[in-house]
Amino acid sequence: MSDPVPPASDDAVLTAERDGDVAVLTLTRPDRRNALNTDLCLAIRAAVDEAVGTGARAILVTGEGTAFCSGADLGGVYGDEFLDALYGMLHHLAKVPVPIVAAVNGPAIGAGTQLAMACDLRVADATAKFAVPTARNGMAVDAWTIRTLAELAGTGRARRLMLAGESLDCEEALLCGLADRAGTLEDALAWAHEIAALAPLALAHNKLVLNGSTADDAAIEQSFRDVWASEDVRESLTARDEKRRPVFRGV
Template sequence: MPDAPVLSSERDGDVVLLTLRRPERRNALNTELCRAIHAAVDEAVEAGARVLVVTGEGTAFCSGADLGGVYGDEFLDALYGMLHHLAKVPVPIVAAVNGPAIGAGTQLAMACDLRVADESAVFAVPTGRNGMAVDAWTIRTLAQLAGSGPARRLMLAAESLDRDAALGHGLADRSGTLDVAIDWARDIATLAPLSLAHNKLVLNGSAADDDAIAASFTAVWASEDVREGAAARAEKRRPTFTGR
């Protein structure tokens, strides 16, 4: 029999739900799953999805890197290639954190743009307990999202943040289940795609992206959507954006 897929992709209108399907390993990331996420994100964006939602099957969002796997350049390239790619794709990604997000699980949640956490969500990056390391992007992004104090406690004391602490510090944006995350994604999908892509580029970009940011700014103001927004205001109706 063929192996069961490690990731599923389901489309609901303009929203695509990606579900990690390794519940027997608490959705731990291995090379295969990292590559599957990378490819599925590209396929969804190319097919016109406006928002992606990422969640885990079972009781864990993602328990981290698969400790039964082999740690080497191939895995690290797949992991960080996927994480950094999620931060660059031009559509918003919502993480529905349905349980523990440990190590690479917290990294995956942070690579998404918004995080909805249910009551069982826990965030941690316990490299001090396992003798490993994460890249500078992970630590700096954690500090930007949760603040320097919580980031220091997670990285230097191997502490964790539960759902309420994550909400209080800004690592999680909303409390709720997968249904809450999907409803939020549907609302976001009605917004202007070019504007969201520009905003994400600025939020996640660096000085190296200045030319792309300038071009994106110009494209938004030259778009049909900016004219649709003005017409909708004048006509007192909800705008219908096409991403053009």
């Protein structure tokens, strides 16, 4: 990877690097198995906005060490400040116009599963595990989490996770669609680079429609028209005539 962004202090909870057109965000609380606290939720949101603002064409999210994210840091979870930071970050990830890939390099429990679901695609390694154990800890997640889980994993498996407190391993997550591919961080990064070469405006439109609850009909219609009016459409036609790969610029 290139162009590392140095952490603000020794207590940094997230690192950000650029690998060409891909921004790589790594949760760096391995001593807490990358559990989310208020600072980390705010850092993820800020880093995603920074990546989009500086022209990243895809974003990769992963965790340092042997866990993707073990959930909410129970030392500081009880309070509106954390809940606002967590759900503000999760819902924001669904709205940004750039595809986000989660490299689930180990357990993604509770808020870790939520973070993986807020990403657009999930690559799970052999140690990945997904669970939302609110029935075991007496807590609650918002309706977006439960509905998104049901859309991705199917109603039956969502009921098992939410009502029976069960978990899904990598194999079952792949079978039901909660995970999209099996692979390592390197595999996820390679996929992110493939995605980064695709047409940015088309990707943004597709994400907007897929996450339709975040946009109104007028925004979707305008996005549709912007794609068809873009130079990328003409570039695609030219590339086909010239028998080469198109080079999309997002304009």
